[in-house]
Amino acid sequence: MAMRYGPGHKEKTREKILDAAGKAFRKHGLEGVGVDGVMKAAGLTAGGFYAHFKNRDALVAEAVSRPLRQSRLLYEKLTQGLGGREWLGQTARVYLSRAHRDHPETGCPLAALQSELGRSGAETRGAVEAELESFLHLFEEKLGKSEKAPATDRAIVVLAQLVGALSLARMVKDEKFSDRILLACRKFLAEEFEAESQTSSAP
Amino acid sequence: MAMRYGPGHKEKTREKILDAAGKAFRKHGLEGVGVDGVMKAAGLTAGGFYAHFKNRDALVAEAVSRPLRQSRLLYEKLTQGLGGREWLGQTARVYLSRAHRDHPETGCPLAALQSELGRSGAETRGAVEAELESFLHLFEEKLGKSEKAPATDRAIVVLAQLVGALSLARMVKDEKFSDRILLACRKFLAEEFEAESQTSSAP
DNA sequence: TGTACATCAGTGAACGCGCGTTCACTGATGTAC
DNA sequence: TGTACATCAGTGAACGCGCGTTCACTGATGTAC
Numbered sequence: 001m002a003m004r005y006g007p008g009h010k011e012k013t014r015e016k017i018l019d020a021a022g023k024a025f026r027k028h029g030l031e032g033v034g035v036d037g038v039m040k041a042a043g044l045t046a047g048g049f050y051a052h053f054k055n056r057d058a059l060v061a062e063a064v065s066r067p068l069r070q071s072r073l074l075y076e077k078l079t080q081g082l083g084g085r086e087w088l089g090q091t092a093r094v095y096l097s098r099a100h101r102d103h104p105e106t107g108c109p110l111a112a113l114q115s116e117l118g119r120s121g122a123e124t125r126g127a128v129e130a131e132l133e134s135f136l137h138l139f140e141e142k143l144g145k146s147e148k149a150p151a152t153d154r155a156i157v158v159l160a161q162l163v164g165a166l167s168l169a170r171m172v173k174d175e176k177f178s179d180r181i182l183l184a185c186r187k188f189l190a191e192e193f194e195a196e197s198q199t200s201s202a203p
Numbered sequence: 204m205a206m207r208y209g210p211g212h213k214e215k216t217r218e219k220i221l222d223a224a225g226k227a228f229r230k231h232g233l234e235g236v237g238v239d240g241v242m243k244a245a246g247l248t249a250g251g252f253y254a255h256f257k258n259r260d261a262l263v264a265e266a267v268s269r270p271l272r273q274s275r276l277l278y279e280k281l282t283q284g285l286g287g288r289e290w291l292g293q294t295a296r297v298y299l300s301r302a303h304r305d306h307p308e309t310g311c312p313l314a315a316l317q318s319e320l321g322r323s324g325a326e327t328r329g330a331v332e333a334e335l336e337s338f339l340h341l342f343e344e345k346l347g348k349s350e351k352a353p354a355t356d357r358a359i360v361v362l363a364q365l366v367g368a369l370s371l372a373r374m375v376k377d378e379k380f381s382d383r384i385l386l387a388c389r390k391f392l393a394e395e396f397e398a399e400s401q402t403s404s405a406p
Numbered sequence: 407t408g409t410a411c412a413t414c415a416g417t418g419a420a421c422g423c424g425c426g427t428t429c430a431c432t433g434a435t436g437t438a439c
Numbered sequence: 440t441g442t443a444c445a446t447c448a449g450t451g452a453a454c455g456c457g458c459g460t461t462c463a464c465t466g467a468t469g470t471a472c
Contacts, residue, residue: 010415029322031234034458047461048416056459104321110374114318118307118373119232125376132375148395153387156371157364160388164367168359170321171313172335173328184356185363192351192397213448237425250428251449259426 014052016042021063026112027105030060030120057121064109064117065127071108072134079142085190087142088158092189095162096182101169111166135159146194154194161185161193217255219245224266229315230308233263233323260324267312267320268330274311275337282345288393290345291361295392298365299385304372314369338362349397357397364388364396 020042024033035056036046053059079087094100095108104112110132117128139155146154165185169178223245227236238259239249256262282290297303298311307315313335320331342358349357368388372381 013415029234029319031232032322035460036458044415045417046459047418050460051415110371112318114370114374115314115316116232116318118370119235122376125374129375129377129380132371133380149387149391152383153390156368156384156387157391160367160371160384161360161364162367163371164363164365165359167317167321167370168313168335168363168366171317171328172332173325174332177332177336180355181359181363184352184359187356188352188360194395216448238427239425247448248450249426250451253427254448 010052013042013044017044017049017052017059018063018066021059022067022109023105025060025063026067026107026109030064030113030116035059057123060120061124061127064113064124065131068109068128068131069134072131072138076138083142084144088193089190092162092186096165096169096186096189098179098182101166101178101182104170108163108166111163111170114163114167132159149194158189158193161189213255216245216247220247220252220255220262221266221269224262225270225312226308228263228266229270229310229312233267233316233319238262260326263323264327264330267316267327268334271312271331271334272337275334275341279341286345287347291396292393294345295365295389299368299372299389299392301382301385304369304381304385307373311366311369314366314373317366317370335362352397361392361396364392 017038021038024038024041027033033041035049038059039046039049049059053062079090082090100107110117110128117124120128136152136155136159139158140151143151143154143158145151149157162185165181169181172178172181220241224241227241227244230236236244238252241262242249242252252262256265282293285293303310313320313331320327323331339355339358339362342361343354346354346357346361348354352360365388368384372384375381375384
């Protein structure tokens, strides 16, 4: 019972697979779900997979970098006009929220797959690095430089803080403890990080 | 050709397995190496494994929490007498070093296994959480409180920064870029983090 | 408009392989006499 | 001191299972006449 509806539908199926894979990998890890599981989640059977992707590695690279790119584009729109402390406060509040912590499957792939990405092949690592640089450029623009550190360094520190804090919060078992980690780091970024920072709001 | 040398040798074999597993898991991930691979790395055959551990999960829990505990005990000795800025500067220099980045197999399990730990079973997560709390207590003592934040919050922020920065540095492909991540976060911790902190050096 | 055919996205069974785990066996050590 | 036996850490073959990948097949769609 094959269901096909004219041209353009292969592309839609491909996107369904990528969406399912993106969620499954973030939820269960890059090795926690197989081709069969991804295809089942997309409402398909395993055999059809190779009509869309060369092999499993190609799927991983795309399924990780795609949501990174998508959320950056969305995020650029959402924070348009914001900059400096205002921007940082809102970013920290959203990124270090309980909702984000409890739903890795729709959240940041960097935090969800951190250690596994460090061990991934060249294809995946390259795609991730490019997206990571784009995020840093955005952060630089929003944060600006300070008396002591250039904008790039400040962007790196903020990104490391965000990603590290969310990972720690997901690692601990006790929910109160986890909440405290989120709150402490959110407060730090919103209230203490380089209080004298020069804002350079985007146009 | 079984090699056995009297009492106490089973315990030594068990430790050899744990050492091999600790390194292998940090290098290849919790799912990147199997019982067979761990036993081979320890110079043994797969079958003998179950004389030492109930099952694979029991090995994982112990192989992750043991190096955490060991490095904390060592680290407590090494930083005895230090506190405040001096302590933080040295900690950042060692943790965010290129040597640490390039050798996850002997480094911090939190950074090496971050995302996988977030998905581990209750046994592993519980063991990790206990060790993580011990580290935070040590950090609190060393850092002390500031005008704006209690010691616990400051300890959490520093730990998140360390773990997040090392993970980012391991994720990117370009070495110069990776070096810059380490340097930026090291500088931040050593020179900018709450410059007016009250030191409370351990006795 | 209606029939015959080509296309090709998706199916589902099959493959070889490595995994975690089990178990009958081996053989060096420590003990009994 | 010397021989016979019990112990038990470690061996290695075997198991059932799920993985990534292949491939002959299916059947709804679009096209030709």
